[in-house]
Amino acid sequence: MQQLLLLGDEAIAQGAIDAGLSGVYGYPGTPSTEIMEYIQASNDAKSMKIRSLWSANEKTAMESALGMSYAGKRALVSMKHVGLNVAADAFINSAITGANGGLIVVAADDPSMHSSQNEQDSRFYAKFAFIPILEPTNQQEAYDMTRYGFDLSEKMRIPVMLRITTRLAHSRSGVTRREIKPQNEICLPSNLRQFVLLPAIARVQYRELLAKQNDLETAAKESGFNAFIPATDNKLGIISCGLAFNYLMENFSESPLPYPLLKIGQYPIPIDMVKEIYEACDSILVLEDGYPIIEELLKGMLNNGKTIHGRLDGTIPRDGELTPNIVAQALGIEIHVGQPVPAILKNRPPRLCDGCSHNDAFLALNEVMLTYGKGRVFSDIGCYTLSALEPLESINSCVDMGASITMAIGAADAGLVPAVAAIGDSTFTHSGMTGLLDAVNNNSPITILILDNSTTGMTGGQTSSAHGKVEDICRGIGVPEEHLRVINPLRKYHNENIRIIQEELAYKGVSVIIPRRECIQTLNRKMRQKVDIKGLKS
Amino acid sequence: MKKNIILAGVGGQGILSIAACIGLAAIEEGLFLKQAEVHGMSQRGGAVQSHLRLSSNEIASDLIPEGKVDIIISVEPMESLRYLPMLKPEGMIITSINPFINFHNYPDLEDILHEIWKLPHYFTLDADSMAKDCGSIKAANMVILGAAVPFLGLKPESIENAIRTLFKNKGEEMIELNLKAKNAGLKYVTEHK
Numbered sequence: 001m002q003q004l005l006l007l008g009d010e011a012i013a014q015g016a017i018d019a020g021l022s023g024v025y026g027y028p029g030t031p032s033t034e035i036m037e038y039i040q041a042s043n044d045a046k047s048m049k050i051r052s053l054w055s056a057n058e059k060t061a062m063e064s065a066l067g068m069s070y071a072g073k074r075a076l077v078s079m080k081h082v083g084l085n086v087a088a089d090a091f092i093n094s095a096i097t098g099a100n101g102g103l104i105v106v107a108a109d110d111p112s113m114h115s116s117q118n119e120q121d122s123r124f125y126a127k128f129a130f131i132p133i134l135e136p137t138n139q140q141e142a143y144d145m146t147r148y149g150f151d152l153s154e155k156m157r158i159p160v161m162l163r164i165t166t167r168l169a170h171s172r173s174g175v176t177r178r179e180i181k182p183q184n185e186i187c188l189p190s191n192l193r194q195f196v197l198l199p200a201i202a203r204v205q206y207r208e209l210l211a212k213q214n215d216l217e218t219a220a221k222e223s224g225f226n227a228f229i230p231a232t233d234n235k236l237g238i239i240s241c242g243l244a245f246n247y248l249m250e251n252f253s254e255s256p257l258p259y260p261l262l263k264i265g266q267y268p269i270p271i272d273m274v275k276e277i278y279e280a281c282d283s284i285l286v287l288e289d290g291y292p293i294i295e296e297l298l299k300g301m302l303n304n305g306k307t308i309h310g311r312l313d314g315t316i317p318r319d320g321e322l323t324p325n326i327v328a329q330a331l332g333i334e335i336h337v338g339q340p341v342p343a344i345l346k347n348r349p350p351r352l353c354d355g356c357s358h359n360d361a362f363l364a365l366n367e368v369m370l371t372y373g374k375g376r377v378f379s380d381i382g383c384y385t386l387s388a389l390e391p392l393e394s395i396n397s398c399v400d401m402g403a404s405i406t407m408a409i410g411a412a413d414a415g416l417v418p419a420v421a422a423i424g425d426s427t428f429t430h431s432g433m434t435g436l437l438d439a440v441n442n443n444s445p446i447t448i449l450i451l452d453n454s455t456t457g458m459t460g461g462q463t464s465s466a467h468g469k470v471e472d473i474c475r476g477i478g479v480p481e482e483h484l485r486v487i488n489p490l491r492k493y494h495n496e497n498i499r500i501i502q503e504e505l506a507y508k509g510v511s512v513i514i515p516r517r518e519c520i521q522t523l524n525r526k527m528r529q530k531v532d533i534k535g536l537k538s
Numbered sequence: 539m540k541k542n543i544i545l546a547g548v549g550g551q552g553i554l555s556i557a558a559c560i561g562l563a564a565i566e567e568g569l570f571l572k573q574a575e576v577h578g579m580s581q582r583g584g585a586v587q588s589h590l591r592l593s594s595n596e597i598a599s600d601l602i603p604e605g606k607v608d609i610i611i612s613v614e615p616m617e618s619l620r621y622l623p624m625l626k627p628e629g630m631i632i633t634s635i636n637p638f639i640n641f642h643n644y645p646d647l648e649d650i651l652h653e654i655w656k657l658p659h660y661f662t663l664d665a666d667s668m669a670k671d672c673g674s675i676k677a678a679n680m681v682i683l684g685a686a687v688p689f690l691g692l693k694p695e696s697i698e699n700a701i702r703t704l705f706k707n708k709g710e711e712m713i714e715l716n717l718k719a720k721n722a723g724l725k726y727v728t729e730h731k
């Protein structure tokens with residue numbers, strides 16, 4: 001079969017297409033975005049009529065995917081790790097309803113926080129929900145596990161989590177495709193109460209979920225994704241989870257690994273396999289690209305057994321992603337780092353693009369806030385979060401999607417004057433609308449800037465669910481027309497924009513200002529495409 | 539055959555096009571390849587890098603271990619220095635000397651170049667001028683790619699084919715511009731070896 005050069009994300013997408021996928025749902029979030037984008041751009045997916053549109057947030061995406069599973073078809077939902085917090089209610093309960101058509105939940109974790117506000121490990125969620133996990137080592141396994149995951153989901157009638165981290169999501173390698181499976185026909189669940197989680201039904205379903213765990217463990221033993229590899233030196237046994245295997249093997253590319261190894265790629269981890277390596281070896285080293293979940297389980301609270309090395313005893317740093325050299329050091333292998341970075345080198349943090357509309361909006365806001373003093377602007381998650389840094393230093397919070405509006409409510413309740421929120425258009429429809437309803441119902445004296453650049457900018461310009469709807473949504477929620485203002489964030493309107501912001505900050509109720517100008521990146525892309533089209537015509 | 543390469547630059551400077559060309563060429567030659575990219579927040583004018591690994595044998599890690607890089611290929615002079623801890627003692631830097639200044643207190647260019655010139659192996663090219671001479675400053679990344687060609691362990695024809703493939707949707711003119719820029723970089727290093 002054809003060999004493709006794919007990102008880990010793309011391998012999952014291609015694996016899903018080839019496994020008879022009927023629909024993909026998701027909300028953009030680094031490092032998961034390219035899964036949806038690949039399917040949207042795929043001609044195969046188009047010809048197979050695979051549904052592939054962005055959802056308003058991860059919860060709506062998760063629920064839509066569950067609905068497709070209910071109807072008997074294969075669905076995939078993708079999100080970054082913190083997106084799973086948003087989808088958590090649906091995710092946890094989907095374990096109890098179980099699946100009908102195969103359902104895969106891709107959670108893309110970001111250890112080292114390359115593009116995130118935390119490095120939470122999604123494997124905890126899956127364990128919490130009693131949902132099995134597949135954790136690929138490389139791009140080929142990402143492809144293969146996606147295919148296997150759908151089969152497992154249908155066989156065991158449960159959603160399956162596919163857990164990846166940034167390094168796999170955004171690294172390219174060769175992937176061999178397998179034959180394309182046809183999509184499922186519509187097929188309702190044989191028990192039409194399966195998805196009705198009334199207490200009486202949920203109790204039965206929950207017991208069934210608990211009972212499935214043994215079978216899931218057996219599946220994890222038989223799939224081949226978990227493997228015990230014996231070796232001669234039993235002083236140390238190594239347990240590697242997912243990608244950590246690569247960093248281990250990188251250190252043994254020229255000589256064989258002397259220690260017994262348990263390579264983990266599927267959870268729940270078969271206890272027998274853990275017992276085997278634990279009993280065979282004097283001590284254990286656990287390598288996990290994320291939180292020390294297996295290490296904690298193995299160690300227990302008292303650590304009365306054998307010595308367990310990993311993130312908890314300092315053998316490996318407690319935070320951040322693994323690297324080949326971190327693993328080398330954990331094994332006492334000498335490393336030879338190159339020369340240090342010269343002292344003249346400066347950091348180059350990301351910044352708002354030249355010509356970015358957010359920049360002009362914050363320049364105006366900053367000038368108005370001079371009257372009141374710093375520390376009064378709550379913000380949110382998007383490109384505009386960069387306005388926390390020099391030179392703008394405009395905002396004072398970035399916590400979770402939508403928190404700007406609701407934090408402003410609480411701060412206003414505490415007596416902070418003025419309390420300002422700054423949120424992007426896509427973040428607003430993701431999780432800001434319900435907060436705005438709270439504000440309107442409380443008649444909170446807050447001013448909300450909905451920074452409308454007409455796209456989901458930070459992740460590369462995906463369609464925003466808010467597009468063309470922001471004013472109507474605000475009106476519908478009850479923002480008074482006279483306090484719903486649209487401004488054009490351009491240098492030439494600076495003074496007018498300042499005046500409008502001043503007026504609304506003076507108003508003692510909910511006001512919304514919409515600085516609206518398209519993202520410079522998507523605008524430039526459109527211009528280039530126009531030029532290309534003209535070029536082709538001539 | 540085994541090459542560990544760091545591609546360095548600033549978000550938006552086109553290092554992923556260089557990566558794509560080398561990647562396509564490596565695939566054409568039947569090599570194993572791993573290429574870790576940076577997406578997301580850092581792409582907004584921040585420092586970006588890509589780890590590119592080519593080998594005739596299977597490659598384990600997507601990340602190159604520190605101290606194991608053979609070549610740093612950089613489209614920005616200061617950025618080439620950021621990855622020195624990754625470079626082997628006998629490793630090489632190939633970089634543009636054209637600074638991308640998007641923050642205040644950018645170091646003195648002379649100081650940057652002096653740091654690079656301390657290394658045993660380097661090429662410093664005025665890629666912007668060379669690209670301009672070829673027709674467009676936008677092809678500066680291809681000048682840098684061209685300068686790296688003799689050190690990649692790949693056939694020059696494979697790189698040419700890769701450029702043709704990568705720009706095939708942009709028309710013959712774009713292909714020619716990028717090939718010309720690549721050749722300018724290649725010519726420079728051949729003459730200055």
